[in-house]
Amino acid sequence: MRNRVLATGAATLAMAMGLTACGGDSDSGDGKTIKLVAADYGDKASNASKKYWADVKKDFEAENKGYKVDVQVINWNEIDKSVKNMIQAGNQPDLLQTGGYADKVADDLLYKADEVLSPKTRENLIPSFAKAGEVDGTQYGIPWVSSSRVMFYNKAVLEKAGVKTPPKTWDEVAAAAKKIKSSKAAETPYALPLGPEETQGETMMWELGNGGGYTDASGKYTLDSAQNVETFDWLQKNLVKPGLTYTNPASTDRKTAFADFAAGKVGMLNGHPSLIQMAKDGKVDYGVAPIPGKTGPLDSTLGVADWMMAFKDGGAEKEGVKKFLDFTYSEKMLQFDEMYNLMPVTQDALKEMQTNGKHKDLEPFFEVLPNAKFYPLGDTSWDVISAEMKKTGGKAVSDDPKAVLGDLQKKAESAAAENK
């Protein structure tokens, strides 16, 4: 009888302990297992990144007996949170493929790129991207894929509105948008997505057009510089207030803008290569042009790269990680780029894609890539600032731009000070 009482108590206690302990993960522990966490680039089951990585895993394990690859693919909305939880729980992956890397450098979690890449793989990286992977002159971030931005326009809409050539300057954008609106050629003349999804991208494309941007030459943040404030003043006065774009750009995400363009409801917008397929699927006859600036088209557009990084405390031995990266970067790079119509970061894949004739529609993007400007990716506080911009940056087209950008600048300065 007494024993049963004790047993019940013990069982409940064990249950309660179990509840508190369920955060811990069983680690496979041995140095031959490489744990990879990657983002999902697919938009449907048939092109999920899980498929790509399963293929890489199979081929790598066949070629390198004894090694095991443990892949976990997480969607873009969750990956940062999941990785943060893994790090907090002391359960770091060996390799991570996601959107940013510098915040991890600040905490000294990553291997330097030359520790986990053979010289051959390193030399194969396109220099401008390798450079964007540097923090204070040392490369940590290994570029994975890239894209550049151009302006897309709907040919039928522009024709119906009587716009002969795609706009090259801001004033021409406003004039074309006005014509589209008055001729009712499209519901949204210019799509300006400043919602949480990609505020930092659209913002930078417009600010570059006015000689602005996020940092000055020395790398100090200048989010509320006169040029940037002027940019948002212009947008507010010439596109938002006259109703030439969405009513509430600050709550409109890029995916809405892309979907609207593919449905023929948008005249013009800034986009990246994945819009090509969407437009084709929607049977929209589109054209592309350099992004308009205040006085003329941008000579350097926004370039975006996603990153691969190797954690020091992942548990796998460094040699295995190196083997895996060398294998993937030399054998499997092109497959990924072609699978998603994204742009390569290695020289051999770039050459292949430019010459094999299968990627004619990417040509305008290749053209602007060499001069592309990046976010301040190598700054260890960029990830915080980018997250802050996503939350409130879009309000600069509805509220007072100086106040909104000023607030962001204050946050950027304190984030930078904290990371010093």
Add this chain to the structure above:
Amino acid sequence: MSLKAPPPPADTGRGRSGRAPRPVSRRSGIARLGPLPWIAPVILLILAVVIWPVVELIRTSFLNISIAGIVRGSAGTDKYKKLFEETDFGAVLLWTVIWTVVVVTVTMLLSLALAQLFNQKFPGRTLTRWALIAPWAASVLMTAIGFKWMLNQTAGVLNTLMLDLGLIDNSKDWLGKPETAWPWMMAVAIFVSLPFTTYTLLAGLQTIPHEVYEASRIDGASSWQTYRHITLPMLRPAFLIGVVINLINVFNSFPIIWAMTQGGPGYDTSTTMVFMYKLKETDIGESAAMSVVNFAMVVVLVLIFLKVSRWNEED
């Protein structure tokens, strides 16, 4: 086990006095614990799922945690300072109060009427009573997403309906700006709070004895007098329960706002709960500080309410 008798009181009395010699047998040792073995599982469970998270939460709010998730040491009260200095903090607090007060007040008023209605005898009462459960039975998140799409500017049925009825002359982006998003979200919050509240009040109404009504009728009370002087006072316990539970629920409400606007643009449609969630993206410590403030506010809110309504006093 069921045969075991409760420990003799003398036994525990001796145990408490502390003068007793060491128990001679193990049996009396166990017995001395009294009901502890029976309630221990519950206590452990509460410790594990209630107390421990609160302690951990408070501890986190004094830590400096990098965006990558590494603890960089103590932050002292910095995170609280940072939180109170947020430009939008004041507005978020104000909106939280407005949100809670409006949703709870309207819910209670509507529920009073609904409960009264459902307490009458009319054909189809059972069916309508069942129908009232629907908004409650459906997941709140699902309801909120449903409303989000119904309000969609280009594809939403509500926009089409209002256009066809001539209520508006061009379709509106209802959830895109705070002035229109707040009322809609409040409407959804009220919609999902009604069933529970109505049923609580309905249960309350059914406990009022018929004799009291009969007596008042004989005394010639008008129906309004009956309602004010009999129904409302006797409904008090049920009404108070409804208010307290709704206060806590609405104050802590997250899925409706998150599904419909994500608290945006900026923080314009955020309550402190949503604000806390959004802070987590940039600073976990600050987010934890917000949680602690939230926790304190809800405790204070309920205490004040119970004090004011003299919770334990029976009329």
